[in-house]
Amino acid sequence: MVTVNKNYLKLPGSYLFSTIAKKVAAYQEANPDVQIVRLGIGDVTQPLAPAIIDALHKSVDEMAHAETFHGYAPDLGYEFLRSAIAKNDYEARGCQISADEIFVSDGAKSDSGNIQEIFGTENKVAVCDPVYPVYVDTNVMAGRTGDYNKKNENFDGVIYMPCLESNGFLPELPVETPDLIYLCFPNNPSGAAITKDKLQEWVDYANENGSVIIYDAAYEAYITEENVPHSIYECEGARTCAIELRSFSKNAGFTGVRLGFTVVPKDLVREGVALHDLWARRHGTKFNGAPYIVQRAGEAVYSPEGKAQLKEQVAYYMRNAHTIYNGLKEAGYSVSGGVNAPYIWLKTPNNMSSWDFFDYLLENAHVVGTPGSGFGAHGEGFFRLTAFGSYENTQEALRRIKAL
Amino acid sequence: MVTVNKNYLKLPGSYLFSTIAKKVAAYQEANPDVQIVRLGIGDVTQPLAPAIIDALHKSVDEMAHAETFHGYAPDLGYEFLRSAIAKNDYEARGCQISADEIFVSDGAKSDSGNIQEIFGTENKVAVCDPVYPVYVDTNVMAGRTGDYNKKNENFDGVIYMPCLESNGFLPELPVETPDLIYLCFPNNPSGAAITKDKLQEWVDYANENGSVIIYDAAYEAYITEENVPHSIYECEGARTCAIELRSFSKNAGFTGVRLGFTVVPKDLVREGVALHDLWARRHGTKFNGAPYIVQRAGEAVYSPEGKAQLKEQVAYYMRNAHTIYNGLKEAGYSVSGGVNAPYIWLKTPNNMSSWDFFDYLLENAHVVGTPGSGFGAHGEGFFRLTAFGSYENTQEALRRIKAL
Numbered sequence: 001m002v003t004v005n006k007n008y009l010k011l012p013g014s015y016l017f018s019t020i021a022k023k024v025a026a027y028q029e030a031n032p033d034v035q036i037v038r039l040g041i042g043d044v045t046q047p048l049a050p051a052i053i054d055a056l057h058k059s060v061d062e063m064a065h066a067e068t069f070h071g072y073a074p075d076l077g078y079e080f081l082r083s084a085i086a087k088n089d090y091e092a093r094g095c096q097i098s099a100d101e102i103f104v105s106d107g108a109k110s111d112s113g114n115i116q117e118i119f120g121t122e123n124k125v126a127v128c129d130p131v132y133p134v135y136v137d138t139n140v141m142a143g144r145t146g147d148y149n150k151k152n153e154n155f156d157g158v159i160y161m162p163c164l165e166s167n168g169f170l171p172e173l174p175v176e177t178p179d180l181i182y183l184c185f186p187n188n189p190s191g192a193a194i195t196k197d198k199l200q201e202w203v204d205y206a207n208e209n210g211s212v213i214i215y216d217a218a219y220e221a222y223i224t225e226e227n228v229p230h231s232i233y234e235c236e237g238a239r240t241c242a243i244e245l246r247s248f249s250k251n252a253g254f255t256g257v258r259l260g261f262t263v264v265p266k267d268l269v270r271e272g273v274a275l276h277d278l279w280a281r282r283h284g285t286k287f288n289g290a291p292y293i294v295q296r297a298g299e300a301v302y303s304p305e306g307k308a309q310l311k312e313q314v315a316y317y318m319r320n321a322h323t324i325y326n327g328l329k330e331a332g333y334s335v336s337g338g339v340n341a342p343y344i345w346l347k348t349p350n351n352m353s354s355w356d357f358f359d360y361l362l363e364n365a366h367v368v369g370t371p372g373s374g375f376g377a378h379g380e381g382f383f384r385l386t387a388f389g390s391y392e393n394t395q396e397a398l399r400r401i402k403a404l
Numbered sequence: 405m406v407t408v409n410k411n412y413l414k415l416p417g418s419y420l421f422s423t424i425a426k427k428v429a430a431y432q433e434a435n436p437d438v439q440i441v442r443l444g445i446g447d448v449t450q451p452l453a454p455a456i457i458d459a460l461h462k463s464v465d466e467m468a469h470a471e472t473f474h475g476y477a478p479d480l481g482y483e484f485l486r487s488a489i490a491k492n493d494y495e496a497r498g499c500q501i502s503a504d505e506i507f508v509s510d511g512a513k514s515d516s517g518n519i520q521e522i523f524g525t526e527n528k529v530a531v532c533d534p535v536y537p538v539y540v541d542t543n544v545m546a547g548r549t550g551d552y553n554k555k556n557e558n559f560d561g562v563i564y565m566p567c568l569e570s571n572g573f574l575p576e577l578p579v580e581t582p583d584l585i586y587l588c589f590p591n592n593p594s595g596a597a598i599t600k601d602k603l604q605e606w607v608d609y610a611n612e613n614g615s616v617i618i619y620d621a622a623y624e625a626y627i628t629e630e631n632v633p634h635s636i637y638e639c640e641g642a643r644t645c646a647i648e649l650r651s652f653s654k655n656a657g658f659t660g661v662r663l664g665f666t667v668v669p670k671d672l673v674r675e676g677v678a679l680h681d682l683w684a685r686r687h688g689t690k691f692n693g694a695p696y697i698v699q700r701a702g703e704a705v706y707s708p709e710g711k712a713q714l715k716e717q718v719a720y721y722m723r724n725a726h727t728i729y730n731g732l733k734e735a736g737y738s739v740s741g742g743v744n745a746p747y748i749w750l751k752t753p754n755n756m757s758s759w760d761f762f763d764y765l766l767e768n769a770h771v772v773g774t775p776g777s778g779f780g781a782h783g784e785g786f787f788r789l790t791a792f793g794s795y796e797n798t799q800e801a802l803r804r805i806k807a808l
Binding site: 003009011015041043044045046047053056061065069071073107109110113114117118122133137138141180209211253255273275278286287288289290292 | 405406407408409410412413415419445447448449450451452454457460461464465467468469470473474475476477510511513514517518521522523524525526527537538541542545583584613614615616657659660661662674675677679682685686688689690691692693694695696697698794
C-alpha cells in the first residue's frame, strides 16, 4: 500500500497569494464598478525589451530549420549564456566565478525550492522572519522541520531570525548555530538591503561554523547605493560557504519567460563532497535544460542594447518605488525599503493587523497590497507594496491612499 | 556543520550518455576524417513544424506590448493548453480526464524525477529492467533504496522486473508486491508496446494492492497498432491507481523547447489524502509555470495545421524506424521494437557485451548507438538504435551495418 509524504500535511492552509486573489475577486464581484489597483504580487507589467524580443524571434527562426534547430540543451546551460553571466555579473564586479560554476535553470523559484535536496535532512535551517515562503515550505516538505506551531505561527525546529524595525529589518547572528542559512538581499518582502561589511560578517560566521548560506540575489538590479553588494561573492571567503541564486524575472521582466541560475563554487565542500558535483547530478537527473530560445533571450539581456533598455525598465519601476515611498511618508506612514529594492514595507497605522489593513485598503482605497503576516509571524503589523505596476496606476494608488 | 545528502553518493559513475559522448569524441579526434552517424541519444533532428513556429512568433509579439504581455502563468498551466490536452489526448479517446487534473510542466524528465517526492520514503519501488535511468536515480536520491550492488549492477531494495526476449520485453507481475510501479509504454529503451488487455492487468493489480502506477506515455504518438493504448486511462479503474506523464518532446520535437504534463486524477487517494492536492502543492511551491510562449506553442500542437504537420513528422521518423528494423533483420540480427516506438532494440551478435558491440559498431561502421546494459543489468547483450536521425543518415548507417 502506497504511503504519502506526510511532511506535506504539515503545511497549513493555502498559499498567501491565492488567499489574496480570492478576497480581491470577491470584493470586485460585490463592487463591479470599482477600479482596483493591484500592488500586491511581485509580477512585472512592462513588456519585454526590444533586444529580447529580437533575440526570441531570431532563435525561433533557427528552430524552423534543420541546420539551425536545437534539441536538448547542455546540462548546465549553453556556454554562450553562462559566459555572458560569468563576465557581466561576476568578473565585472571583481568576483571569481567561472562559467562552469553557473547552472542555468527555469527560474529562481525552482532553484530556491530544489537546492535543499542536496543536503541531509538533519541540517538545521535558519530563515529571516518575515521571509519568502518557498524557503521554509520546501524544507518542511523534505522533513527538515517539525510540526507547524499554531500559537507561534511557525514551524518547530526552524531557526527564525526576526527582522524588525529595531534592527533595521536585518537579521542578527542567531543564538543557536544553523547549518543552512537562507538570506535574501535586497530583501523580499521588506526591501531592506545589506551592506558589504554586514554581509561579510555572515560569510565569516558561516565559514567559522561550517554552515552554508543560500543567498538569493533576485533583486540585485534594483540596488542604487554604493556600499550594497550585488553578489555575495563580493565578500571574501564566500566561495567556501555560499550558493547564490539569481533570477531574470525582475531585472529583465522574465516572470512569464522563465530563466534563472544558481552559482555553486567548486571550493564549496562539506564532508569531503563538492556541492558542485551534487547540484550537477541533481540538475542532470531531474531537469533537461531551459529552452534554447529562452537562453538566447537571456543572452540578449547582456548585449549593449539589452543593457541600455533594461536600465530604463528598472528605472521605470524605481520611479514607482519612489512614488510609493515618498507618498506614504507624506501621508504619515512609517516606511522602509524602496531604495535598493522594488518593495516598500510599511508599518500599519494604529496597530492594525496586516490583514485588517489589507481589508481597509481594499475597501477604502481599492488598492491591493500584501499583508506582512503572510511572510511570517514577525511580518505582523506590516504591509508590502510593490513597484511593479504601471506608473499611472501607482500614482493613482498613492493619490487614493493619501486621500484616506 | 552542514551535512550532504548521502543518498546521492550511492549513485555510481557518470550518466550513460556522457560516457558515450566521451567515447565518440575520443574516436572522432583519433579519426578526424571519419563521418560518424549518431543513432544513440533520443534527441530529435527535424525542425519545429510551421504551425508551432507561427505560434511562437505570435506569442513573442504579444510579450512586446504591455496590453498583451504575460507575466507569471497560472500554477497548473494556462487554461487554453489544459483544455486542448483534455479534449484531444483524453476526451477524444474516451478517457475521463478533466482539464484541472492536468499539470503543465517544463517536460517529462522533470516530472518523472519529481513525482516521487509526494510519496513516503518507505515505499517499495518497482521498475522494468532495462529502464530509463531517471526513475531509479531519483528514488535513490530520495533515500527510497539501499546501496548500489556492484555484483548485480542494481540497487538493493528496488524490485527489478526483467524485460527479456522470453517475455516479449514486457514485465511480469512481481513476486514481492511493490508500492510504486513505474511503467513506460511504448517502452524506452526496448520499443516494446503493451496491449490494452495486458495493461488492464496492471491496473487491476495496482487497485487490488493499493499500489500507484507512474505511467510514462512519452512515446504514445508512435503507436501504429489498434490494440495498443495511448493512455493508461483507457483502462478501467486507472483513475484510482495511476498517474500519467506526457511529453511534447517526441510527438512535436520539443526536446529543446521544454513542455510536458502530468495527469493526477482526483480519484487517486491514498491514506485519505488526494495525490492531486499533494502534486498541486509541489507544483505551486517549487515551480513557476512553463513559459507563456511555450504553452502557446503547445496549444498549436493541437490545431488542425499542427496535427497534420506533426503526423508527417512522426511518419518521417517511423520511416527511419522501419529502415533500421528491416535493415537489421536483413543483416541477420534479432530485432524488436520499431513498430509502435521510435526505438529499435537489437540483440548483439555472437554474445558480445553491449559495450563491446558499441565499440565494434563505432570502429567498423562509424555508427553510434546506446548499449543496452546502460539501462540496467538485463539490458546486457542488447543495443538501442533510435529513429530520430535524418532519413539520409539512417539509410547510410544501415548500409554500413549491412556491409559489415
